[in-house]
Amino acid sequence: MKQYDAIVIGGGHNGLVTAAYLARAGKSVLVLERRPRVGGAAVTEEIFPGFKFTMFSYVVSLLRPEIIRDLDLPRHGLHILPLESTVTPMENGDYFAAWGDHDETRRELYRHSPRDAEAYDEYGRLMHFMAQAVKPILGMVPPDPTSFAPSDLIGLLKLGKHFRGLGGERLHALVKLMTMSSADFLDEWFETDVLKATKSASGIIGTFLGPRSPGTAYVLLHHYMGELDGVFRAWGFAKGGTGAVSESIASAARSFGAEIRCDAGVAKVLVRNGRATGVVLENGDELQAKTVVSSLDPRRTFLQLLESDQLPSEFVSDIKRFKFRGSSGKVNLALDSLPSFTCMPGIGRQHRGAFSISPSLEYVERAYDDAKYGEFSRRPYMDIVFPSMIDPGMAPPGKHVMSIFVQYAPYNLNGGWTDAKREAFGDAVVNTVESFAPGFKSKILHRQVITPLDIERITGLSEGNIFAGELALHQLFFLRPAPGWAKFATPVRGFYQAGSGTHPGGGIMGASGRLAAMRILKDGVGA
Amino acid sequence: MNYDAIVIGAGANGLAAAHYLARAGTRVLVLEQHQTADPSADIGWVPDAVIRDLGLSDAGLRIEAPDPWITAPLPAGGTLELSRDVGRSAEAIRRISPGDAAKWPDFCRRMRTLASVLERLYLVPPPDIESTDARELVRIAGLGLYVRRRGKQTVIDLARILPMSIAELLDDWFESDVLKGLLGALGIWHLKQGPRSGGTAFNFLHHHAGCATGVFRPARSNVTQTLSKLAGVEIRRGARATVLAKNGKATGVVLENSGETIEAPLVVSSAPPRATLEPLAIELYPDFARAVSNIRARGVVARGTLTLEQSPAYSTFCIAPSLDYLERAYDDIKYGKDSSAPYVEVQRTDGRVEVHVQFVPPGTHDALADRVAQILKVRPNQLALQPAEESLYHGELTLDQILFMRPVPGWSRYRTPIEGLYLCGSGTHPGGGIPGAAGRNAAREIL
Numbered sequence: 001m002k003q004y005d006a007i008v009i010g011g012g013h014n015g016l017v018t019a020a021y022l023a024r025a026g027k028s029v030l031v032l033e034r035r036p037r038v039g040g041a042a043v044t045e046e047i048f049p050g051f052k053f054t055m056f057s058y059v060v061s062l063l064r065p066e067i068i069r070d071l072d073l074p075r076h077g078l079h080i081l082p083l084e085s086t087v088t089p090m091e092n093g094d095y096f097a098a099w100g101d102h103d104e105t106r107r108e109l110y111r112h113s114p115r116d117a118e119a120y121d122e123y124g125r126l127m128h129f130m131a132q133a134v135k136p137i138l139g140m141v142p143p144d145p146t147s148f149a150p151s152d153l154i155g156l157l158k159l160g161k162h163f164r165g166l167g168g169e170r171l172h173a174l175v176k177l178m179t180m181s182s183a184d185f186l187d188e189w190f191e192t193d194v195l196k197a198t199k200s201a202s203g204i205i206g207t208f209l210g211p212r213s214p215g216t217a218y219v220l221l222h223h224y225m226g227e228l229d230g231v232f233r234a235w236g237f238a239k240g241g242t243g244a245v246s247e248s249i250a251s252a253a254r255s256f257g258a259e260i261r262c263d264a265g266v267a268k269v270l271v272r273n274g275r276a277t278g279v280v281l282e283n284g285d286e287l288q289a290k291t292v293v294s295s296l297d298p299r300r301t302f303l304q305l306l307e308s309d310q311l312p313s314e315f316v317s318d319i320k321r322f323k324f325r326g327s328s329g330k331v332n333l334a335l336d337s338l339p340s341f342t343c344m345p346g347i348g349r350q351h352r353g354a355f356s357i358s359p360s361l362e363y364v365e366r367a368y369d370d371a372k373y374g375e376f377s378r379r380p381y382m383d384i385v386f387p388s389m390i391d392p393g394m395a396p397p398g399k400h401v402m403s404i405f406v407q408y409a410p411y412n413l414n415g416g417w418t419d420a421k422r423e424a425f426g427d428a429v430v431n432t433v434e435s436f437a438p439g440f441k442s443k444i445l446h447r448q449v450i451t452p453l454d455i456e457r458i459t460g461l462s463e464g465n466i467f468a469g470e471l472a473l474h475q476l477f478f479l480r481p482a483p484g485w486a487k488f489a490t491p492v493r494g495f496y497q498a499g500s501g502t503h504p505g506g507g508i509m510g511a512s513g514r515l516a517a518m519r520i521l522k523d524g525v526g527a
Numbered sequence: 528m529n530y531d532a533i534v535i536g537a538g539a540n541g542l543a544a545a546h547y548l549a550r551a552g553t554r555v556l557v558l559e560q561h562q563t564a565d566p567s568a569d570i571g572w573v574p575d576a577v578i579r580d581l582g583l584s585d586a587g588l589r590i591e592a593p594d595p596w597i598t599a600p601l602p603a604g605g606t607l608e609l610s611r612d613v614g615r616s617a618e619a620i621r622r623i624s625p626g627d628a629a630k631w632p633d634f635c636r637r638m639r640t641l642a643s644v645l646e647r648l649y650l651v652p653p654p655d656i657e658s659t660d661a662r663e664l665v666r667i668a669g670l671g672l673y674v675r676r677r678g679k680q681t682v683i684d685l686a687r688i689l690p691m692s693i694a695e696l697l698d699d700w701f702e703s704d705v706l707k708g709l710l711g712a713l714g715i716w717h718l719k720q721g722p723r724s725g726g727t728a729f730n731f732l733h734h735h736a737g738c739a740t741g742v743f744r745p746a747r748s749n750v751t752q753t754l755s756k757l758a759g760v761e762i763r764r765g766a767r768a769t770v771l772a773k774n775g776k777a778t779g780v781v782l783e784n785s786g787e788t789i790e791a792p793l794v795v796s797s798a799p800p801r802a803t804l805e806p807l808a809i810e811l812y813p814d815f816a817r818a819v820s821n822i823r824a825r826g827v828v829a830r831g832t833l834t835l836e837q838s839p840a841y842s843t844f845c846i847a848p849s850l851d852y853l854e855r856a857y858d859d860i861k862y863g864k865d866s867s868a869p870y871v872e873v874q875r876t877d878g879r880v881e882v883h884v885q886f887v888p889p890g891t892h893d894a895l896a897d898r899v900a901q902i903l904k905v906r907p908n909q910l911a912l913q914p915a916e917e918s919l920y921h922g923e924l925t926l927d928q929i930l931f932m933r934p935v936p937g938w939s940r941y942r943t944p945i946e947g948l949y950l951c952g953s954g955t956h957p958g959g960g961i962p963g964a965a966g967r968n969a970a971r972e973i974l
Contacts, residue, residue: 164656172932172937175927177727212724214690473725479686
């Protein structure tokens with residue numbers, strides 16, 4: 001029977017990145033994907049005839065540039081189109097718009113508050129700098145502060161030196177970003193409520209927190225680290241949807257010799273004498289490998305693929321404690337024609353960007369309040385894009401697709417999710433959009449509503465958490481996913497973790513997958 | 528009469544700073560805006576070092592150690608009473624949850640270890656992470672080593688727990704709503720946050736500092752009263768003072784009522800940082816001025832007294848039946864309203880019965896007494912409540928406003944850009960709820 005150098009469990013973007021890097025280094029690699037297609041939560045599917053949807057994740061910006069370069073992804077079909085604007089309709093019929101052109105945004109902000117227009121540049125410079133300062137951390141294996149090993153001590157010293165090198169003011173800003181709520185952080189800079197609401201919205205994405213909850217300023221920064229063609233805070237849309245990103249990584253992996261098998265769910269990791277020797281598929285087939293890598297989330301990786309007696313009990317309880325609490329849903333619509341928003345009537349360039357339904361901080365905070373007590377938001381925060389406006393291939397001629405990211409929809413809904421509750425959630429979303437764009441509902445041809453439970457069922461992400469584990473301060477860096485095991489290795493020899501549940505976390509970033517591959521290559525396959 | 532130093536404020540921190548300075552041979556005048564001393568008890572840990580250095584035990588310091596330390600009503604009738612003895616508390620908890628009772632001793636031990644790390648950090652100036660001075664770096668390394676020596680688990684617990692919400696921490700350990708409610712209340716104590724907000728686990732540990740193992744309410748004492756009777760400093764009451772500065776140097780103070788000027792080369796203020804600094808020309812230091820205006824010190828508590836015919840049987844009676852109850856109380860204040868069902872705690876102390884009501888925004892509240900009276904099952908006229916205009920702690924104890932970030936980033940060593948003007952109140956490290964600690968740290972830094 002063939003023994004692979006490495007078997008990668010899960011064909012999401014991180015698993016594919018790991019596989020590509022291992023194959024590029026000359027290893028024999030097999031990727032096993034449970035679903036009929038690769039991509040995990042980054043997939044494009046034709047849900048309704050002629051209408052293609054980025055089912056779950058819908059924008060790209062965090063993908064690490066070194067990965068794009070190392071794997072030569074543009075040659076494998078990666079093509080990112082810019083999302084040019086964000087328009088926030090307000091309850092009073094006005095709007096706030098951020099355009100691709102910096103001066104235009106500044107003029108728009110000036111209309112709301114001359115003071116904020118002044119602060120905007122300085123704020124942008126600071127966030128740009130902070131993102132630059134944190135970026136090296138994304139590509140770094142987190143040192144373990146509880147260890148006295150020389151490599152950890154050196155890592156800590158380097159980290160200390162890096163941060164001290166920032167200088168007082170920026171160091172303080174970093175502490176604030178790590179600890180504050182996005183609303184409090186933005187309150188220090190701006191007075192325009194709609195601006196703060198729209199900016200703070202990127203601090204709540206994927207979290208079970210409101211804009212006034214401490215810890216959200218970090219997620220704000222996390223989303224600021226997006227870098228496309230070296231331009232910060234440039235969100236993009238992949239031609240062909242996010243599935244095309246996954247396909248390009250898969251194509252790169254294949255070009256290096258990796259084998260990818262779909263419809264091949266893994267039931268268990270085989271462990272003999274404390275080391276991983278291969279996997280058992282759901283159909284009972286056994287496959288052998290010197291190294292096994294899981295890109296599934298920590299709960300699935302450790303509590304499902306292994307038996308708990310194969311792991312230290314302390315570690316098992318740490319993993320059980322790791323929080324998921326999915327809070328996001330998605331509504332995908334096929335449209336007969338584009339909706340016109342009251343605040344900016346007609347069809348125009350605004351439809352090539354995003355619409356953010358975040359009219360005020362109070363609106364977003366109240367959306368969170370509903371979820372806190374186990375209900376979906378009656379008037380949710382939404383991030384809306386029309387992929388067919390950027391990439392016409394996504395819908396039949398003249399028709400459109402509309403992607404609505406929705407928060408909050410708690411995984412643990414009171415009474416549990418049912419088909420009726422899913423539809424009620426979809427109605428809340430559609431009715432809220434209708435209130436900002438009258439006549440919109442009549443343009444809907446088909447509707448797909450995805451709850452966190454659906455995300456879990458389809459992609460396998462526990463509790464439907466889009467980051468494979470909450471990006472909370474106590475679940476980052478050397479604590480992701482568990483203290484002492486944040487360096488991609490696991491308590492089982494020859495078994496590694498590579499998903500977004502490891503440092504540095506979620507988004508279509510690929511950093512976890514790359515760092516895991518580096519670690520495996522350093523240890524040596526079969527070590 | 529010439530003074531070497533003027534201290535603004537005759538609270539525990541102002542007085543502690545004054546006495547430390549006086550003991551070093553400084554002629555000190557303390558100016559207090561109120562005519563009469565606040566009769567309410569001091570709440571919080573009085574550090575042993577302050578007691579020892581200033582001889583407070585002999586001067587009549589009384590620190591209350593009530594047993595049981597808390598009483599909370601149970602939904603099915605009866606009460607849960609927690610004692611100073613960990614085993615007895617566990618017995619009481621067993622009646623509502625055997626699982627929680629089993630975890631209680633371990634929880635108490637873990638929290639005590641973490642609080643002891645804070646205690647160590649609180650009696651020295653905060654680490655200066657920007658410093659390039661070798662001595663400071665050695666000191667920081669020493670603090671790191673101190674933490675590391677407490678064991679691997681302590682390092683992990685600190686990193687994990689401090690940024691957590693108190694709700695997450697308690698959900699990790701316990702199932703009983705009543706137990707989680709009365710513990711969770713300490714996590715939001717004087718904070719404009721609900722128990723699901725990150726950093727409230729830190730606030731919980733902050734208020735556990737100085738407490739015995741298994742006691743999760745700060746001690747009550749007469750420390751301010753004791754300090755004010757101590758010989759060695761002159762205290763002038765009814766004197767509201769504003770700092771005077773010339774050419775970036777403090778020159779003394781001017782009294783608001785009389786217009787009298789008192790000169791001194793050193794002015795130490797225990798008043799809130801913003802109140803002390805904003806009358807001065809700090810716009811000359813724009814970054815500093817902006818940081819001062821950004822200090823969050825929002826009032827969320829109404830305090831007052833309850834008049835009862837006879838002294839109550841309990842020492843502390845807590846109405847915080849669940850974490851959700853506390854969270855809903857917080858929801859109201861997020862939108863500017865006082866809690867429709869607030870967290871209420873009643874404490875018997877020295878013949879008085881004091882009341883803490885949270886969340887109450889500043890301003891007048893007609894229906895507040897009625898609502899609290901209904902919760903406590905007393906008549907509204909038995910209650911006298913006063914909503915705080917500003918945080919009693921002069922700066923909320925959130926993770927971005929502690930240690931080297933307190934009172935403002937980069938100015939944590941009690942100094943200000945005005946030469947000769949120092950801060951020593953709750954707005955400075957280590958913050959409120961530790962009467963005397965900031966005053967002591969500031970005085971030592973000045974000396």
